[in-house]
Amino acid sequence: MTRISREARTSRPSAKRKPARAVTERPASRRRRPAGEAPYHHGDLHDALLAAAERVLERDGLAGLTLRAVAREAGVSHAAPTHHFGDLTGLLSELAAIGFRRFNEAMTAAGQTETHPLMKAMARAKAYVAYAQARPGMYGLMFRTERLDMTRPSLHEAATASFEGLATAAGLGRDEKLTGAALEALSLDQAAAIARAWSLVHGFTTLLLDGRLKDILHRLPEGTGVDQLLHAMLVSTVARPPAL
Numbered sequence: 001m002t003r004i005s006r007e008a009r010t011s012r013p014s015a016k017r018k019p020a021r022a023v024t025e026r027p028a029s030r031r032r033r034p035a036g037e038a039p040y041h042h043g044d045l046h047d048a049l050l051a052a053a054e055r056v057l058e059r060d061g062l063a064g065l066t067l068r069a070v071a072r073e074a075g076v077s078h079a080a081p082t083h084h085f086g087d088l089t090g091l092l093s094e095l096a097a098i099g100f101r102r103f104n105e106a107m108t109a110a111g112q113t114e115t116h117p118l119m120k121a122m123a124r125a126k127a128y129v130a131y132a133q134a135r136p137g138m139y140g141l142m143f144r145t146e147r148l149d150m151t152r153p154s155l156h157e158a159a160t161a162s163f164e165g166l167a168t169a170a171g172l173g174r175d176e177k178l179t180g181a182a183l184e185a186l187s188l189d190q191a192a193a194i195a196r197a198w199s200l201v202h203g204f205t206t207l208l209l210d211g212r213l214k215d216i217l218h219r220l221p222e223g224t225g226v227d228q229l230l231h232a233m234l235v236s237t238v239a240r241p242p243a244l
Contacts, residue, residue: 046084049074053095055079057137062144067091092141093152099138100158104165106131111169121172122234124165125201129230132205139209170197173238200237204230 052074057065067081067088074080085091110127111120132139141147142159150156164179170193171178178190186194208226209214217225 039202045080049081049084050095053091054138057095057141058135061137062141089149092147093149093155096142097154097158098150099142100155100162101133103131103142104162105163114163117175118238121169124169126132126230128201129205129208130176132209136209166198167194170194174224206234
């Protein structure tokens with residue numbers, strides 16, 4: 001009896017010892033999200049990354065726009081931008097495509113506010129400069145061809161539409177429609193007109209963004225600023241300015 005009692009006591013589990021619990025991973029839906037990370041619905045991450053990239057671009061410049069910086073800004077893993085855009089060139093190209101679309105939309109909308117052809121052209125030129133002033137980072141990226149893949153369909157389409165808008169504006173000053181087939185086979189004179197208009201407005205914009213017009217602006221009469229200087233420059237270059 002004594003031996004049996006001892007064996008029973010020996011085989012009985014100790015009351016103080018509890019069976020080990022299996023360690024399981026916390027469900028993904030309940031994991032703590034890193035600070036700054038926002039939840040995304042399926043299909044939204046692509047656009048969220050582009051929005052984050054634009055914020056980084058305007059805040060930190062092109063030098064600060066990296067895949068990791070965009071991931072941090074969006075609050076997602078570092079691999080997310082690569083998954084959606086392939087590499088930095090892909091991301092920059094998609095971002096530039098957005099810039100060109102907005103750019104063209106702004107110039108088109110400005111041209112529709114006027115009725116006289118030359119005034120339409122001038123309105124588009126003013127919208128060109130205004131866009132660059134409002135989004136200098138995006139504007140700068142759009143013309144950094146060495147950082148972009150111009151063969152990417154979205155960028156190629158947007159940049160082509162923007163060029164067609166520029167040609168349209170140049171044609172307004174000549175009473176010509178430089179669109180469609182006419183734009184595909186330009187005469188030297190027509191090409192010169194487009195290049196002249198583009199050089200004028202792009203050169204003014206570049207000098208303005210680089211702060212190189214300050215020496216001229218501070219010499220102007222009080223109350224005269226960039227808008228008045230641009231308007232006067234455009235009026236002085238059109239062939240037959242309307243009554244202003």
